[in-house]
Amino acid sequence: MNQDLIALFDMDGTLFDYDLGLKKELDKICSPNEPEIKLYFNDNPLHIKNRIDLITRSESWWENLPKLNLGWDILKIVNELNYKVHILTQGPRKNSAAWSGKKKCIDKHFGEDFDLTLTRNKGLVYGKVLVDDYPEYIGRWLEWRKRGLVIMPANEFNKNYSNSQLIRYDGKNLKEVYRALVKVKNETLGL
16 A cells, blocks of 8 residues: 555544434434524524534544444445445544544544544644535645645535535546546556
């Protein structure tokens, strides 16, 4: 395996389904007549924001997030192509339970010795490929990776984001993702 052939994988919204996990927990503590909560709506009332904060401050919630198939599809290809996989996830500033819960999640699914970086700025971390769903983090990474490839698991939040270095994977274009990963590998190995 070539040490320069690194694929960075985000956790929430990429390998693990943050939205589904949060929605399930919010549904458990809502009243019967309450309207559906919008996860990415900045004007949620304070009591909804407090519920979300209560849920995401649980280390075990992070540890037990459900898998997101889109991210695992990409991971399977990356592994087949012998990339070195590294987990790169953002850590909330004021939530140490998230940091430790994310570590436990990776330990559970990948083993305790798996490479993991928790950071506030993904742009600081080297890789040939970034697999991430969040436009802001992608933008920071691409600032320093003029030839990097981003594969974005598609969701409602990122549907309008585009970049010439990005493939938005929606479950239907896996062949396109495969071809792009092979191209990056061949360029890295000088083939």
